Amino acid sequence: xxxxxxxxxxxDSQLGNEASAQGWIADKFAAMGxxxxxxxxxxxxxxxxxxxxxxxxxxxxxxxxxxxxxxxxNPTGRSxxxxxxxxxxxxxxxxxxxxxxxxPHVEDDWIYGRGAGDMxxxxxxxxxxxxxxxxxxxxxxxxxxxxxxxxxxxxxxxxLACLHAGYKADCAIIPEPxxxxxxxxxxxxxxxxxxxxGSPAHVLxxxxxxxxxxxxxxFFETLKEVEEIWNHPTHRHAAFGAHVHPVNFNxxxxxxxxxxxxVPPVCTADIRVGFYPGMExxxxxxxxxxxxxxxxxxxxxxxxAKIDITYRxxxxxx
Ligand SMILES: [Zn+2]
Numbered sequence: 241x242x243x244x245x246x247x248x249x250x251x252d253s254q255l256g257n258e259a260s261a262q263g264w265i266a267d268k269f270a271a272m273g274x275x276x277x278x279x280x281x282x283x284x285x286x287x288x289x290x291x292x293x294x295x296x297x298x299x300x301x302x303x304x305x306x307x308x309x310x311x312x313x314n315p316t317g318r319s320x321x322x323x324x325x326x327x328x329x330x331x332x333x334x335x336x337x338x339x340x341x342x343x344p345h346v347e348d349d350w351i352y353g354r355g356a357g358d359m360x361x362x363x364x365x366x367x368x369x370x371x372x373x374x375x376x377x378x379x380x381x382x383x384x385x386x387x388x389x390x391x392x393x394x395x396x397x398x399x400l401a402c403l404h405a406g407y408k409a410d411c412a413i414i415p416e417p418x419x420x421x422x423x424x425x426x427x428x429x430x431x432x433x434x435x436x437x438g439s440p441a442h443v444l445x446x447x448x449x450x451x452x453x454x455x456x457x458x459f460f461e462t463l464k465e466v467e468e469i470w471n472h473p474t475h476r477h478a479a480f481g482a483h484v485h486p487v488n489f490n491x492x493x494x495x496x497x498x499x500x501x502x503v504p505p506v507c508t509a510d511i512r513v514g515f516y517p518g519m520e521x522x523x524x525x526x527x528x529x530x531x532x533x534x535x536x537x538x539x540x541x542x543x544x545a546k547i548d549i550t551y552r553x554x555x556x557x558x
Pocket of ligand 1: 358359392
């Protein structure tokens, strides 16, 4: 399993680049004697499905999930889907890796490499669980569907494509790395981008301009007040009562300005918010729009700025 995991980690499967890792797992499923099927992501077919999220990159169309099917001749009992995602998050700065993100390294019972934990280990674990049964001459009595999906880290459209293609089972297990605990509730996640326009001015008279970067921070500061309220014990969903800090908002990316001596006229920022199961996406978006208005009306950094919000990436209910 360790050898397999290291082999899989060697495939850089960041967003949009999953094909070689998916090829590896297709070969693995075939070697295990499973029927291998490929499920294309067809954005237009998914657009109206519940759970769809607008893609964050162009060219999602045609990229593939890989499915391995165990089909017993006379099935009895209940069927199972084992679902894992092959995409990994960005690697961060190269100089912060000792061995590189795609050069797996085993040290003190730990495997280092992007995606080794989240969640290529889960995919390798479900393969070896099935293989272990086979090795002792047993097989599941009911159908088992192994899914290696893409787009999990930003939209969920990969798993959605599998659902839309008709793969169903009595139960689905996702072997994500959660410290050997069973997770039965999951927060919703929403991504959005703010486009802030200020007005440019020379540094000798900054008060004549409106600083778009400072306005973006003004918006985020106002938004963080909502995070605090949603984490308050009286606002919590019961499943998260004992959690240290369940709801987290993140300003993940910011881009703006021209150079040091001009008040920046534009800024874009990518933001992620979490929210409890049972909260409707529309209500979350209403809250974000109300934050925008409040920031524009009340936050000193937002004076004179204009803020437009675009929702893309995760629009996922809890
Ligand atoms: Zn994951």
